[in-house]
Amino acid sequence: MNKKITIQDFEDTFRNREPKSLGKYQYYSVLVPLVEKDGDLHILYEVRAENLNRQPGEICFPGGRVENGESAEECAVRETSEELNIEPEKIRVIAQLDFLHTYSNFTLYSILGAIDYDVVSGTKVNEDEVKEIFLVPVSFFAENEPEIYYFDVLPNIGPDFPYEKINLPNGYNWRKGKSTVPIYRYGDRVIWGLTARITNHLIDLVTGKI
Numbered sequence: 411m412n413k414k415i416t417i418q419d420f421e422d423t424f425r426n427r428e429p430k431s432l433g434k435y436q437y438y439s440v441l442v443p444l445v446e447k448d449g450d451l452h453i454l455y456e457v458r459a460e461n462l463n464r465q466p467g468e469i470c471f472p473g474g475r476v477e478n479g480e481s482a483e484e485c486a487v488r489e490t491s492e493e494l495n496i497e498p499e500k501i502r503v504i505a506q507l508d509f510l511h512t513y514s515n516f517t518l519y520s521i522l523g524a525i526d527y528d529v530v531s532g533t534k535v536n537e538d539e540v541k542e543i544f545l546v547p548v549s550f551f552a553e554n555e556p557e558i559y560y561f562d563v564l565p566n567i568g569p570d571f572p573y574e575k576i577n578l579p580n581g582y583n584w585r586k587g588k589s590t591v592p593i594y595r596y597g598d599r600v601i602w603g604l605t606a607r608i609t610n611h612l613i614d615l616v617t618g619k620i
Contacts, residue, residue, distance in 0.1 A: 431517065439485040439519040440473025442507065442612060445545055447527045452545035453609065454530060455601065456493065459541050467541065470605050471520070482506060482519035490523075493540050500529045507612060510604060513563045513587055520608050546596050551613040556592035556606055563587035 443454040460466045472490040476482060483503055491498045507520040535543060565584040573581055592606040601609065614620045 434515060436516040437476040437482075437519070438473060438516060439476050439482040439489070439521060440471035440608070441486040441490040441501065441521050441523050442471055442608060443490065443501075443530075444504075444522070444524045444548075445527050445530050446524075447545060451548045453548060453551070454525065454543055454545055455599075455605070456535075456543050457541040459537060459539050462539065468603075469599060469601050471608070472540075473520075476519070482509075483521050486519070486521040486523070493536050494530070494533050494543065495536055496525070496529055496533050501525055507608070510607065512604075513589060518604060518608075522612070544599065546599070546601075548613070550596060551594070551609060552617055554594070556594045556610055559591040559593065561589055561591065563589055 445452045445454050454472075455469050456472055458465055458468050458470055472493045473486055474489040476485040480488070483506060487498050487501050487503065490496070490501055502524045504522040504524060507522050509520065510518040512518065530543070530545075533543075535541075564586055567584060573579055576582075590607060591603060592610050594601040594606055594609070611620075
C-alpha cells in the first residue's frame with residue numbers, strides 16, 4: 411500500500427531546502443573588472459582565443475561555468491584568476507550586479523570588481539583561453555549609447571503536439587519573446603551581445619538613467 415502523504419511530509423521536505431530554478435538550467439558567472447589607469451577608470455575586456463570551440467575571437471568578460479558548491483562570486487574570481495594568470499587576492503569584489511536569464515536556458519551572473527593596473531599590465535594571459543585583453547574608458551560608454559537591435563524569440567511547436575488532449579483543437583496562442591542586442595564600436599573593437607548588455611546596464615545604473 412502506498413504511504414499516505416501528510417502535511418508533515420511537505421514540511422519535512424521543504425524545511426531546509428534552498429529554492430532553485432525549475433527546469434534544466436546552466437549557470438555562468440563573469441567578472442566586470444574596473445581598472446584605473448592614468449587617473450581614468452576603464453573596463454577590462456578579453457578577446458577569446460581563436461582555437462576555442464565556442465565563440466572564438468569574440469569579446470567578453472572573464473568568467474565561466476559555475477561549479478557545484480561554488481557561488482557566483484567565487485566562480486567569477488576563480489575564472490578571472492585562471493584566464494588572466496593573476497592571484498585571486500589581486501581581485502577586489504565590489505558587488506554582485508543584476509543577472510540575466512536567457513532564452514537558451516542558462517543564467518548569467520555578473521560580479522563587479524577592481525584590479526590594479528600594475529597587475530593587469532604585468533600579466534601574461536592564459537593563451538589556451540584568451541587571445542588578448544584591452545581596456546575601454548568608462549567615459550566612452552557614458553558618452554556613447556550603443557546601437558540597439560531586437561529579434562523575436564518564437565516557439566517552434568511541432569505538428570504532433572496533442573492539442574486535442576488539452577481541449578484546444580484549434581491550437582494555442584503560444585507566448586513569444588524578444589531579445590535585445592546592443593552593439594558598441596570602440597575603434598576596431600566590437601562589443602556586443604550579453605557582454606554589451608551587461609556593460610550598458612552597468613553604465614545606466616551608475617549614471618542614474620535607471
